[in-house]
Amino acid sequence: MVAKTTTKKKTTKKEMNENNHANNLLDSLTPAEITAELDKYIIGQENAKKSVAIALRNRARRKMVDSDIKDEIAPKNIIMIGPTGVGKTEIARRLSKLSGAPFIKVEATKYTEVGYVGRDVESMIRDLVNMSVNLVRYEMRELVRTKAEKNAEDIIVDLLMVKYRKSRSSSSETKTEMRNRLRKDLKAGNLEEDMVKITISQPPMPFVEVLPSTGFSDIDADFQNIINSIMPPKDKEKSVSVKEARKILVEEEYDKLIDIEKLNSEAISRTEEMGIVFIDEIDKLCASGHKLGPDISREGVQRDILPIVEGSAIHTRYGMVRSDHILFIAAGAFHTSKPSDLIPELQGRFPIRVELDSLSKEDLKSILTQPKNALTKQYEALLATEGIQLSYAQDAVDEIAEIAWEVNAKTENIGARRLHTIMEKLLEDISFNAPNLKEKVVTIDKKYVVTRLKGIIEDRDMSRYIL
Numbered sequence: 001m002v003a004k005t006t007t008k009k010k011t012t013k014k015e016m017n018e019n020n021h022a023n024n025l026l027d028s029l030t031p032a033e034i035t036a037e038l039d040k041y042i043i044g045q046e047n048a049k050k051s052v053a054i055a056l057r058n059r060a061r062r063k064m065v066d067s068d069i070k071d072e073i074a075p076k077n078i079i080m081i082g083p084t085g086v087g088k089t090e091i092a093r094r095l096s097k098l099s100g101a102p103f104i105k106v107e108a109t110k111y112t113e114v115g116y117v118g119r120d121v122e123s124m125i126r127d128l129v130n131m132s133v134n135l136v137r138y139e140m141r142e143l144v145r146t147k148a149e150k151n152a153e154d155i156i157v158d159l160l161m162v163k164y165r166k167s168r169s170s171s172s173e174t175k176t177e178m179r180n181r182l183r184k185d186l187k188a189g190n191l192e193e194d195m196v197k198i199t200i201s202q203p204p205m206p207f208v209e210v211l212p213s214t215g216f217s218d219i220d221a222d223f224q225n226i227i228n229s230i231m232p233p234k235d236k237e238k239s240v241s242v243k244e245a246r247k248i249l250v251e252e253e254y255d256k257l258i259d260i261e262k263l264n265s266e267a268i269s270r271t272e273e274m275g276i277v278f279i280d281e282i283d284k285l286c287a288s289g290h291k292l293g294p295d296i297s298r299e300g301v302q303r304d305i306l307p308i309v310e311g312s313a314i315h316t317r318y319g320m321v322r323s324d325h326i327l328f329i330a331a332g333a334f335h336t337s338k339p340s341d342l343i344p345e346l347q348g349r350f351p352i353r354v355e356l357d358s359l360s361k362e363d364l365k366s367i368l369t370q371p372k373n374a375l376t377k378q379y380e381a382l383l384a385t386e387g388i389q390l391s392y393a394q395d396a397v398d399e400i401a402e403i404a405w406e407v408n409a410k411t412e413n414i415g416a417r418r419l420h421t422i423m424e425k426l427l428e429d430i431s432f433n434a435p436n437l438k439e440k441v442v443t444i445d446k447k448y449v450v451t452r453l454k455g456i457i458e459d460r461d462m463s464r465y466i467l
Contacts, residue, residue: 031057034098041094041373043366045087048080048354052091055327055352056099059274062325075327077309077349079282081334082356085415088331092278095329101274102132102267108282108330111301121304125314128275129321132267140258148253155249156242157182159196192243199237200248264318275326279305283332286341302343309349359408359415364401367416375423383427386434388442395446400426403453426452 029037034053035046042049055076062073080088089105096103104127111121141148160182161175185191240248285298308314311324330350339353359367368376369392376397380390404418426449430442 029057037098038091038094041371042087042090043370044359044363045082045091045356048082048087048091048356051078051352051354052095052329055329056095059101059327063273073325074311075325076352077328078330078352078354079339079350080329080331080354080356081339082331083333083335083358083413083415085413085417086356086359087416088356089280092280092329092331095276095278099274099276101276102128102135102271103276103278104128104131105278105280108279108301108332109284111304112297121301121308122314124277124279125271125308125321125323125326126316128277128326129267129271129316129318132271132275133263133318136263136267136270137258140263141254144254144257148250148257149246151253151256152246152249153183153186156186156196156245159198159245160186160191160194160242163194163196186242192241194242195239196242196245197237197239198245198248268316268319268321271326272322273325275323277326277328279328279330281332282330282342283334283337286334286337299343302346306343306346306349309346358413359405361401361405364404364416364419365397368397368400368419375419379423379427383430383434383442386437387440388430388434388437389440390430391441391443393443393445396444396449399446399449403449422453 031050031053034056035049038049038052055078058073058076062070065073080091082088092105096105104124106124106127111119111124157179161179164178164182182191285302308323309328311322313320313322328350339347339350368374376392383390400419400422404422407422408414408418426444429452430437
């Protein structure tokens with residue numbers, strides 16, 4: 001017996017875990033609890049966190065509205081205004097992990113006006129739908145995981161039966177006894193390296209490659225589907241280990257057990273009702289006042305974004321998706337422009353504006369030590385793999401924050417991102433020599449920080465280049 005399966009791109013558990021929490025998590029979290037979750041990773045910026053928490057809670061509230069007014073409740077889109085490195089992107093990252101809803105972060109500068117070479121703005125909704133499909137697929141796979149693994153196990157036992165029956169033709173063991181013994185050995189992990197033959201169906205390669213351009217980002221996949229329906233897949237017999245066969249067969253069983261139409265329908269519904277799009281660098285779309293050159297395209301991108309934020313139907317490979325109730329959160333530094341430089345129609349679609357504060361010395365100290373993913377904790381964990389016990393004196397933390405604040409003040413202010421470069425320079429020698437260090441307990445104090453960084457800070461031009 002030869003098992004037949006098809007090769008498909010896998011959606012790994014790790015990828016899904018990055019964006020998947022319990023589906024109804026936000027339904028039970030109050031705005032204060034949402035803010036508390038963000039506080040674990042983001043220092044300060046209370047106004048921004050409060051606005052985001054209310055916006056997310058309103059998504060859950062709208063789901064519970066039964067009357068006809070439900071369709072009239074539009075999301076209150078947000079613009080976050082503040083210099084680089086103060087937490088705008090970090091808020092977006094944490095929302096993606098917290099929300100359990102379809103979420104994508106996009107860069108406004110990647111899009112071009114219709115008619116120009118580049119990505120069209122509708123592709124952000126298609127990407128959001130793809131994320132939603134992946135989330136729903138993962139949840140459905142979890143529901144049928146036990147059955148899929150059981151079916152794959154049955155197939156592997158059948159394959160092993162064929163293999164061992166030939167080599168043990170003189171054995172008095174009955175088929176039932178052999179099957180039970182093989183199943184027991186399989187569950188015990190004794191047969192993982194045994195080789196079995198399976199048939200893999202490989203989709204045909206298209207004769208023509210379709211290059212997606214503006215407005216046609218889904219054509220390539222659609223064209224591949226057409227080719228697959230016309231040309232039969234090629235079967236290829238392959239010998240693989242039981243361990244590898246299990247992975248392939250479980251994936252095949254998932255495809256058999258999951259209702260694709262139901263998956264797509266749920267994904268589209270979740271996109272329309274709970275989707276969140278974070279548009280970063282929106283200030284780069286502001287025109288400089290000229291009516292020639294790139295300014296025309298920038299304003300054109302704004303006008304292309306407008307109907308999507310306003311509410312329109314977008315074609316995707318899974319069906320039509322309406323963007324009426326998708327929440328849009330935009331962010332920008334607005335160093336050389338201001339929100340009022342956006343076209344008036346787009347301004348009106350972002351009624352909530354939140355200004356994020358520049359980081360003080362105290363903020364930088366807190367960022368170094370308090371968040372769950374604090375930089376000091378990251379380096380401690382990295383060097384612990386080499387047997388190095390790294391710790392920081394309080395005066396060292398104070399000095400690092402002081403230097404970061406000073407360099408930001410003298411050169412370009414890049415906020416907390418300055419800490420990344422400073423910490424890397426500070427621990428460069430320790431990281432390089434860690435495998436050979438005899439002293440396994442290392443304490444970073446103020447003297448060490450000053451020795452490593454003070455000369456660089458005093459050289460204004462060198463600080464620009466290195467820090």
